[in-house]
Amino acid sequence: MMAGCTTQAARQDPVDSADLEAFANTMADRHGMDANAIAALLNDEAVHQQEIIDAISSPAEALPWYRYRRIFLTQDRIEAGLEYWQAHAALLDAVHARYGVPAEIVVAIIGVETRYGRYRGRHRVIDALRTLAFAYPPRADFFRSELEAFLILANEEGIDPREPLGSYAGAMGVPQFISSSYRAYAVDFNNNGRRDLFSEAADIIGSVGHYFAEHGWREAEPIAVPAQVNKSRVDDLLRASLKPTDTVENLIDAGVKPRQSLAFNQPARLLALETDNGTAHWVTLNNFYVITRYNHSPLYAMAVFQLAEAIREAYP
Incomplete structure (x- = not known):
């Protein structure tokens, strides 16, 4: 699995090789993996990348909504989403039938994450996870657990750990699953004996549906509704x-005052978003919260929701 090592010469690496070797020994103790092979992978193959630290320190989710939405709510992304839906209509229907997640939500997730598979990230997953696990103290524990999951995943799925490309945070494949989510929620929807989130549409679409179902998606329930507010009381509700x-x-x-009738007993949250014309308020519901389980940002969830609505309205 780890053959073909090449020395990464003259790189600026703040990571102590002893820490990498300790991690490799832990992998051997916990999972029976080859400590020497893992140490060689992390010391000689994986590359520390400062740009990954820089990227995770200034994510797009820090933007105000009116700037964030412009990234994702574009005519090109809507039209490409329509084409993706049309190309995979039968599969999306099958996923909807099994998991209760509508086609437009699955399509919008894939559209926001990778523009329907066009842009899957340019960082090697092993580089991203090594960098963040050992050189990003604010979330080192999380990314060490993701590195552990990635190496296990590589063994389980027959993936060369040096090859997958992904985001600066180590998310990979068309739906951009992190390693722990890949292991927990990816499905072999076409029953061919493997879970392939890189090239098999059935597994890609099925896994998004399964992820949402496992996180509590409620079929046919609303996601978010625009609302008017009493300005003197709104701060107490946020x-x-x-x-x-x-x-x-x-x-x-x-x-x-929601602009749509809603069941009084529905769990809800008031959300304020900065627009070009001031603050807009929304009543967000359970399914909106479920979208935030994919990415823990209300801006992300709103982008997915609004892109899904736009694609659904365009679908013939």
């Missing part, structure tokens, strides 16, 4: 948590 911890009834009692 929560830091992404989870819908209020109810529609509580929000209405506090002066929120």
Whole structure:
């Protein structure tokens, strides 16, 4: 698995090789893997990349909504989403039937993540995870666990760990699953004996549907509804948590007026977004929260929702 090592000469590497060897020994103890092979992979093959540290320190989700949405809500992305839906309509219907997740949501996720597979990231996953696991203290524990999951995944799925490309955070494949999510939620939807999120549309689309179902997607329920608010009370209703911890009834009692009828007992959360014309307010519901399980950002979830709506409206 680790053959063909080449020395990465003269790189600026802040990582102590002893830390890499300790990690390799842990992998051997926990999973029976070859410690020498893993140490060679991490010391001699994987490359520390400062640009990965720079990228994760200034993510797009830090932008205001009116700038963030312009990245994803484009006519090109809508039209490409329509084409993707038409090309995979039968498969999307099958995933909807099995998991209850509508086609437009699956398509929008893939559209936001990789423009329907066109842009899957340019960093080797092994480089990203090594860099973040050993040279990014704020989230080192998380990324060490992801590096562990990636090496296990490579063994399970017969992947050469030197080859996959992905995001600066180590997400990979058309739907950009991190390693732990790949292991937990990827499915062999076409029953050919492997879970391939890089090239098999059935597994790609099926895995997105399965991910949402496992995180509590509720079929046919609304996702988010625009609302008017009582400006004197709105600050008391805005929560830091992404989870819908209020109810529609509580929000209405506090002066929120959703522009669509909603069940009073539905869990809900008020969301404020910066637009070109001021602040817009939305009542977000369970399925909006489920989208944030894919990426823990309300901006991301709103981009997926609005792209999905635009694609659905364009679908004949």
